[in-house]
Amino acid sequence: MRRRNVDVETDDLHRAALFAVPEAMDTPARQGNGFSRRSFCKLLGGGIVVLITTKPGRLFAQRRAYPEDLNAYLRIDENGGVTLFSGKIEMGQGIHTSLAQMAAEELGVSLDSVSMVMGDTDQCPWDQGTWGSQSTRMFGPAVRAAAAEARTVLMNLAAKKLEVGRDKLVVENGVVSVAGNSARKVTYGELAKGKQIARLVDEKAALRSLKEFKVIGRPTKRMDGHDKVTGRAKYAGDVRRPGMLYARILRPPSHGATRKSLDTSKAKSMSGATVVEKDDLIAVLHTDPQAAGHALALIKADWDQPAAAFDTESVGDYFLANGGAPEVRASHGDVTSVTANVIHSTFRTGYLAHAPMEPHTAIAELKDGKMTVWAGTQSPFGARAVIAKTLGMDEKNVRVITPFVGGGFGGKSSANQAVEAAQLAQIAGKPVMVAWTRGEEFFFDTFGPAAVVKIASAVDDQGKITTWDYHVWAAGDRSAEMFYDTPNVSLKTYIGRGGPKVHPFGTGPWRAPGAGTNVFGRESQIDIMAAAAKIDPLEFRLKNTSDARLRRALKAAADAFGWKAGAGPSGQGRAIAACTDAGAYCALAAEVAVDRATGVITVKRVVAAQDMGVVINPEGAKMQMEGCINMGLGYVLSEELNFKGGAIADKNFDTYELPRFAAVPRIETLLIPNDDLPPQGGGEPAIVPMGAVIANAVFDATGVRMFRLPMTPARVKAAMKT
Amino acid sequence: MKQNIRFRLNGKPVALDTEDDRTLLWVLRGDLDLTGPKFGCGEGFCGACTVAVDDVAVRSCQTPLKAVQGKNVVTVEGLEHDGHLHPLQRAFMEHGGFQCGYCTSGMLMNAWAFLQKQPHPSRDAIVQEMDGNLCRCGAHQRIIAAIQDAAAKGGAR
Numbered sequence: 001m002r003r004r005n006v007d008v009e010t011d012d013l014h015r016a017a018l019f020a021v022p023e024a025m026d027t028p029a030r031q032g033n034g035f036s037r038r039s040f041c042k043l044l045g046g047g048i049v050v051l052i053t054t055k056p057g058r059l060f061a062q063r064r065a066y067p068e069d070l071n072a073y074l075r076i077d078e079n080g081g082v083t084l085f086s087g088k089i090e091m092g093q094g095i096h097t098s099l100a101q102m103a104a105e106e107l108g109v110s111l112d113s114v115s116m117v118m119g120d121t122d123q124c125p126w127d128q129g130t131w132g133s134q135s136t137r138m139f140g141p142a143v144r145a146a147a148a149e150a151r152t153v154l155m156n157l158a159a160k161k162l163e164v165g166r167d168k169l170v171v172e173n174g175v176v177s178v179a180g181n182s183a184r185k186v187t188y189g190e191l192a193k194g195k196q197i198a199r200l201v202d203e204k205a206a207l208r209s210l211k212e213f214k215v216i217g218r219p220t221k222r223m224d225g226h227d228k229v230t231g232r233a234k235y236a237g238d239v240r241r242p243g244m245l246y247a248r249i250l251r252p253p254s255h256g257a258t259r260k261s262l263d264t265s266k267a268k269s270m271s272g273a274t275v276v277e278k279d280d281l282i283a284v285l286h287t288d289p290q291a292a293g294h295a296l297a298l299i300k301a302d303w304d305q306p307a308a309a310f311d312t313e314s315v316g317d318y319f320l321a322n323g324g325a326p327e328v329r330a331s332h333g334d335v336t337s338v339t340a341n342v343i344h345s346t347f348r349t350g351y352l353a354h355a356p357m358e359p360h361t362a363i364a365e366l367k368d369g370k371m372t373v374w375a376g377t378q379s380p381f382g383a384r385a386v387i388a389k390t391l392g393m394d395e396k397n398v399r400v401i402t403p404f405v406g407g408g409f410g411g412k413s414s415a416n417q418a419v420e421a422a423q424l425a426q427i428a429g430k431p432v433m434v435a436w437t438r439g440e441e442f443f444f445d446t447f448g449p450a451a452v453v454k455i456a457s458a459v460d461d462q463g464k465i466t467t468w469d470y471h472v473w474a475a476g477d478r479s480a481e482m483f484y485d486t487p488n489v490s491l492k493t494y495i496g497r498g499g500p501k502v503h504p505f506g507t508g509p510w511r512a513p514g515a516g517t518n519v520f521g522r523e524s525q526i527d528i529m530a531a532a533a534k535i536d537p538l539e540f541r542l543k544n545t546s547d548a549r550l551r552r553a554l555k556a557a558a559d560a561f562g563w564k565a566g567a568g569p570s571g572q573g574r575a576i577a578a579c580t581d582a583g584a585y586c587a588l589a590a591e592v593a594v595d596r597a598t599g600v601i602t603v604k605r606v607v608a609a610q611d612m613g614v615v616i617n618p619e620g621a622k623m624q625m626e627g628c629i630n631m632g633l634g635y636v637l638s639e640e641l642n643f644k645g646g647a648i649a650d651k652n653f654d655t656y657e658l659p660r661f662a663a664v665p666r667i668e669t670l671l672i673p674n675d676d677l678p679p680q681g682g683g684e685p686a687i688v689p690m691g692a693v694i695a696n697a698v699f700d701a702t703g704v705r706m707f708r709l710p711m712t713p714a715r716v717k718a719a720m721k722t
Numbered sequence: 723m724k725q726n727i728r729f730r731l732n733g734k735p736v737a738l739d740t741e742d743d744r745t746l747l748w749v750l751r752g753d754l755d756l757t758g759p760k761f762g763c764g765e766g767f768c769g770a771c772t773v774a775v776d777d778v779a780v781r782s783c784q785t786p787l788k789a790v791q792g793k794n795v796v797t798v799e800g801l802e803h804d805g806h807l808h809p810l811q812r813a814f815m816e817h818g819g820f821q822c823g824y825c826t827s828g829m830l831m832n833a834w835a836f837l838q839k840q841p842h843p844s845r846d847a848i849v850q851e852m853d854g855n856l857c858r859c860g861a862h863q864r865i866i867a868a869i870q871d872a873a874a875k876g877g878a879r
Contacts, residue, residue, distance in 0.1 A: 091822055092820075092821035092822030092823065092859045093821070094821070221815065221816070221818065222815075222818060222820075224823065225814070225815035225818075225820070226807075226815065227823075228820050228823030228826050229798075229807065229811040229812075229814045229815055229820070229826060229830065230758075230798065230799070230801075230802060230807070230811065231756070231757065231758025231759075231797070231798035231799050231827045233823050234757070235757075235760070235824060237757075237760070237761065238757035240755070288744070288748065288752060289748055289752070290744055290745060290748050355858055356822070356824070356858055357760070357762050357768060357770055357822065357824040357825045357856065357857070357858050357859075358760070358762070358822070358824040359761070359762070404822070404823060405822065406760070406822045406823070406824030407821075407822040407824060407858045407859055408822075409858070435761065437764055438762070438763040438764055438765070438767075438768075619818065623818050623821060623861070623864070626860055626861070626863060626864070627821060627859045627860030627861065628860065629860065630857075630860025630861075630862050630863075631858065631859070631860045652763050652764075652765050652767055653763055653767035653768055653856060654765070654767055658856050658858060659860070659862075660853050660854075660856065661849045661850075661852045661853045661855075661862050661865075661866065662849055662850070662853050664849075664862040664863060664866075667863055
C-alpha cells in the first residue's frame with residue numbers, strides 16, 4: 001500500500017482538485033447539499049466516488065470546508081486503484097492497516113490495491129481527532145459502508161456490461177466475473193473508466209456478513225512495515241523544504257513564570273542566526289538546528305517564578321484538601337446503611353508523561369498566501385483551527401498535513417509546536433521547523449493528572465459486597481463503574497480531571513485517561529475485600545458479578561494463566577484484575593517476584609484476555625494489547641513526574657524512566673470471540689488494569705499492600721518494613 | 723573548527739568541509755539528507771539516533787563529526803543490498819517489531835551492530851544489548867523475537 005500525503009510535490013490530481021473545494025462549498029451542504037456534493041465530486045475527477053454520511057453533528061459538527069453531512073470518502077480511479085481518504089492519523093496504533101482492510105473487504109479488492117490518504121486537511125474530510133480508541137469502532141462502519149456502496153455501483157455497471165443479472169456475478173481482487181465462467185469478466189478499473197459517479201450512503205448500507213469476510217478478522221501484517229524498517233517512513237521532522245530554518249524558542253524555567261528582562265544582543269551578533277522577538281515568542285532561527293541551539297544559549301533572560309502550591313509528594317493531600325463539592329456520578333441504595341467491618345482505603349497515582357519517542361515537531365511554509373504545516377499531531381483539523389486563529393488567517397488558507405506520527409498516547413492531541421512553527425514561518429518569510437527538545441517535551445507535555453481514590457466498602461459473611469462508597473479526585477470516572485453486584489453504591493468525582501485551575505502545568509488525556517487510576521483503586525479494593533473474606537480473588541470476583549462479559553474475561557484470563565485457587569496472600573505472587581473500557585472488557589492475570597531487600601518487583605508473566613467485539617485485525621489487536629502491557633509497566637513501576645509547582649525536574653529519560661527490554665515479562669494475549677458485537681476500542685483497555693494486577697500480585701507474594709503508583713523499589717522497600 | 727571530514731557512508735565516500743564539533747546526527751539528517759536516524763532525546767538516553775561506526779553501534783546525537791573521520795558509517799538506509807531487505811528488516815516486518823516506527827531505525831542498527839560481533843546470541847544477551855534502546859509503543863517482545871529470528875537466518879551479514 002502506498003501512502004501519498006507526505007510529499008506535497010509528488011501529489012497527484014486529488015490535491016489539485018480538492019484545493020478548490022472550500023470555494024465550491026460556499027453553499028453549505030445543509031441548505032442544498034445536492035449541488036454542493038455534485039460540485040465536490042466533479043472536482044475529484046473521474047472514477048467512482050462514494051461519500052459517507054453519519055448523523056449530522058455527532059462527530060463532525062465543526063467541519064467547515066466539506067459538505068456538512070459527509071465524513072469519509074473513497075475513490076475508485078480509472079486504473080482500479082482505491083484510495084481511502086480519512087482525517088484520522090497513524091501513530092503506531094495500526095489503523096493505517098485496519099481501515100484499509102475494511103475498505104478492501106467490502107469492495108472485494110486485495111489489500112495492496114488500497115491507498116490511504118490520512119490526516120491531510122485539504123484532502124480528507126473533517127475529523128475531530130484520533131483518540132479514545134474510536135477509529136475502528138466509530139469510523140470503521142462509515143468506511144465499510146462506503147466500500148459496500150462502491151461495490152454495489154460497480155456490480156451494477158458490471159451486470160450491464162456483461163449482460164447478466166447481478167446475482168450471477170462474483171468479484172475477487174477487483175475483477176468481476178460471471179459465476180462459472182471466469183472468462184467473462186471486467187475489472188473495477190475498466191468499469192470506472194470514463195465514469196464520473198458519485199454516491200452518498202449512510203452507515204446502514206448493506207454490509208458483508210462475518211461469514212463472508214476474507215480480509216477482516218485475518219491476522220494481517222502492518223502495511224506501513226516496509227517504510228518503517230527501511231527508514232523511508234516520513235515523520236514531521238523528516239520533511240525538508242527549500243530555504244528552511246530550524247527554530248529554538250526561549251522557554252521559561254517553570255510554568256507560570258513571567259519574564260523580567262531579556263537580552264538578545266549576543267544571539268543577534270552570532271553569524272547566521274536570526275532572532276525573532278514577538279510578544280512572548282522569543283526564538284532564534286538558523287539553517288542548522290545545533291547552531292540554533294547555540295544561539296539560544298546566548299540569550300539572557302530573568303524570570304519571576306510563582307510559589308509552588310504542591311509537589312510530587314504533596315499533590316494528593318492538596319487535592320483532598322481542595323477538592324470542593326463532589327459530582328455524583330452514580331448512586332443507588334444507601335452506602336451509609338452499612339457500618340460494620342467497613343474497609344477504608346486511599347490510593348494515589350502521580351502525573352504521567354506521554355513521552356512519545358518522537359517529540360512534538362512541525363514544519364510550516366507560507367507560500368502564495370497559503371500556510372502549509374506538516375505536523376506530528378493527533379488532531380490535524382484542530383491544529384488547523386488554532387493556527388488559523390492565531391495567525392489571523394482564514395482556515396481555508398491553512399493546510400495541515402500529518403505524516404506518520406511517532407507515538408501519541410493522547411499527548412499529541414494539541415499541536416502547539418505547529419502553531420509556533422506557523423507563527424515563525426509567517427514572521428520569517430521562510431519555512432521554519434520547530435522540533436521540541438526532550439526537555440521541552442517534558443515541559444510542555446499535557447501530563448496525565450496525579451489523582452487520589454478513596455473507597456469505603458464492606459463484604460458480608462457470605463462473601464458478598466454490601467457497600468461501595470467511591471470518591472475520586474482528578475481522575476474523572478472513566479472505567480470507574482462498579483461492575484460487581486452491590487446493593488449500595490455511590491460514585492463521586494471531585495475536580496473532574498482537574499484543568500488549568502488545578503494543575504500547575506498542562507494536563508490532558510493519557511492513554512485511557514483516568515481509567516488506570518480508577519481501576520487501580522477498584523480492583524485493589526476488591527482484592528483487599530477478598531483477602532478479608534479469605535476467599536480466592538478470582539472466585540470472589542465471580543461470586544460478586546453477574547456481568548456476563550466480565551465473567552467470561554475473568555475466566556478466560558484465569559484459564560490461560562493456569563490459575564491455582566487460594567485466598568491471598570497465597571505466596572504464589574499471582575493476581576487478577578479486570579476492567580471495561582471503550583466498550584471492551586479486559587482481564588489481566590499476572591505473576592511477580594518481589595525482592596524484599598531491594599524492593600524490586602519483577603513482573604514475570606502477564607496474560608491478557610480481551611473481548612472487543614468483532615476484531616478487524618487480530619494481529620494488530622494483539623500488538624496493541626502487548627503495547628498496553630509494556631507501556632503499563634512504566635506507570636506501575638517507575639514513571640512519575642518529579643515537580644515542584646510549575647517547575648518540572650524531569651528533563652529526559654535519565655530520571656523519568658520508561659520500561660526497558662529487561663523489564664518485559666512473558667506476555668500472552670487472547671481475544672475472546674464476540675462477533676455479535678461491532679468492533680470496540682482495542683488500543684487502551686489492557687493498560688487499564690495493570691496497576692491493580694501488579695499491586696495485587698505483590699500482595700499475593702508478600703502480604704504487603706501497595707497503595708501508591710508507581711511502586712518504586714524505595715516505596716516497596718519502605719512498605720515491606722512497616 | 724572547520725575541517726575537511728571524509729568517511730564512508732553506507733558504502734559510498736563522503737567529503738564535507740564543516741565544523742568538526744557538529745554532531746553526526748545533524749550532519750546525516752541535514753547535510754547528507756538521510757532521515758533514518760531520528761532525534762529522540764538528544765542526550766544518548768533513547769537510542770533512536772543509533773548508527774554503526776566501523777560496525778559498532780553509537781549514538782549519533784553524541785558523536786562529534788570528527789570522530790568518524792576515515793571510518794565506515796552505516797545507517798538504516800544502508801542495510802538493504804541490491805534492493806533486498808536485510809534479514810533483520812524482514813524479521814522486524816514479519817514479527818511486527820514496531821508500531822509507530824520512530825525508534826525502529828535505531829533498534830535495527832543497534833541489533834545489526836550486535837550481530838556483527840555476536841552472530842548467534844542468546845535471548846538474554848539480546849535483551850541486555852537492546853536494553854538501552856527505548857520503545858514507547860511496547861513492541862519489545864516482537865523486537866526480541868525478530869532479532870532472534872534474523873540471527874538464525876544469518877542476520878550478521
